[in-house]
Amino acid sequence: MEIESLEELDDHLDSGEPLSGLRLQDLDLSGLGDRLAAHGDLTGLVVLGGRVPPAVAEVLLHGGAIVFPGIADAPVDPWRGLYVPADLYAGLEQGYAATPDARAYAWFVDARLRSDAYCTLVRAIHDDSVTDALDEFVAGRSVVGIMGGHAVGRHSAAYAGAAGLGHALAEAGHVVATGGGPGAMEAANLGALCRTPDAVAEAVRRIACVPGFRPDVTAWASVALEAREAVVGDEPTATPETLGPTARSLGIPTWFYGHEPPNVFCDVIAKYFSNAIREEGLLVRSTAGVVVLDGAAGTVQEVFQAVTPLYYAADDEPLAPIVLVGRRHWTETVPVWPALQALARGRRMEQVLHLVDTIDDVLPLLPPPPSPSQPDSR
Known part of the structure; x- marks a missing residue:
């Protein structure tokens, strides 16, 4: 079950149901460490991107969850999913080369990165999202x-x-x-x-x-x-x-x-x-x-x-x-x-x-x- 909003996560945490099988996608988990820890066994919980402070990450990993961190050095957010035009053309007033769209293409065709395992993984996660x-x-x-x-x-x-x-x-x-x-x-x-x-x-x-x-x-x-x-x-x-x-x-x-x-x-x-x-x-x-x-x-x-x-x-x-x-x-x-x-x-x-x-x-x-x-x- 995919959880894509904090409201959905709040409802599930309040229900007391197990967290196994949940996919928390691109959420800010700041301040939720205690509530997650209260569930004890977090095996089968998968956190995909978002904001996961060190203290919350420690709770998740200690409980057996799998955490895929946000990726800071790629020109795209691999967890974001769909775009609107303004997302891809932000900064166009400085020229197309400055936009996220152009920077993503330059990163994609960079010969040093085309076969890099890390970059390949980022692209695969992005396209799956x-x-x-x-x-x-x-x-x-x-x-x-x-x-x-x-x-x-x-x-x-x-x-x-x-x-x-x-x-x-x-x-x-x-x-x-x-x-x-x-x-x-x-x-x-x-x-x-x-x-x-x-x-x-x-x-x-x-x-x-x-x-x-x-x-x-x-x-x-x-x-x-x-x-x-x-x-x-x-x-x-x-x-x-x-x-x-x-x-x-x-x-x-x-x-x-x-x-x-x-x-x-x-x-x-x-x-x-x-x-x-x-x-x-x-x-x-x-x-x-x-x-x-x-x-x-x-x-x-x-x-x-x-x-x-x-x-x-x-x-x-x-x-x-x-x-x-x-x-x-x-x-x-x-x-x-x-x-x-x-x-x-x-x-x-x-x-x-x-x-x-x-x-x-x-x-x-x-x-x-x-x-x-x-x-x-x-």
Whole structure:
């Protein structure tokens, strides 16, 4: 049983029940030494990060608990789970290189640390914490994944179209999940974040002056953060927990592609060090289907990764639809569709693979969410 707040821990301590099997995650245990000691045998209690003063640590270890300390010399808190954009872009006024996002990438690619056992452990703990929090975030929600190229410019018709698609899906009650990067991914997250078509158009207009993240990530992110504030207002105390209940826009990026900064139009961000875990996690959580916009090698890889579970699905296993948008692109420019047809022929997956001309054709092919989304003030 995971305990993620001091209120939950207080209730459990007051109940007098054994602490064995509890996982105390990222809590400040200052002043709780006596109450923990009163339980005597603490075997099976695991403390994951947080603040554990020496006196409390002594009680825990003496009682048989396992304590994973906080990690002070890494640029990330491995126990924290999900992020909001302000977490990753703090300090942007000093340039992108000063932000936690850029510093985490620099630490990740440091040749001296790539195979260091300690750093490998930190990254693994971090990604596991993200997965745990992401599972809680999407539980019971209808999630549509949108795939597409990172090179789509903010001033293009393709960008406006992806933004319109994200908005339509969110208005229908879906959580819009992307790879969390620039281009089509950013556009879909922007559309989902906005509550009206006019807000979508105005946000796109605001950021079109910096069409891409090259050569200046600082300018690209700065104008986007200004546009975000115009949509949602100032968010000085925003956390994944406070945004989660009404969130419509989810990004799942990776530091593996450090040259692609995360976009700021996600309500919450699940950022991974492992790209393999990240890609699989995005597809698995797209329970209401996957929509594929124009893309190149990375998008093609994701298409076949999404199709493989459909190909091997059991007879009684539900299949979520995969919709490719852009007939000419997927049959001529990057002729993926003929290969998909060949794989699907005679299989159940044939019924859920779709090729459409425009984004307007997408929504009718997706299952409706189980319940309407809860509107908020945005």
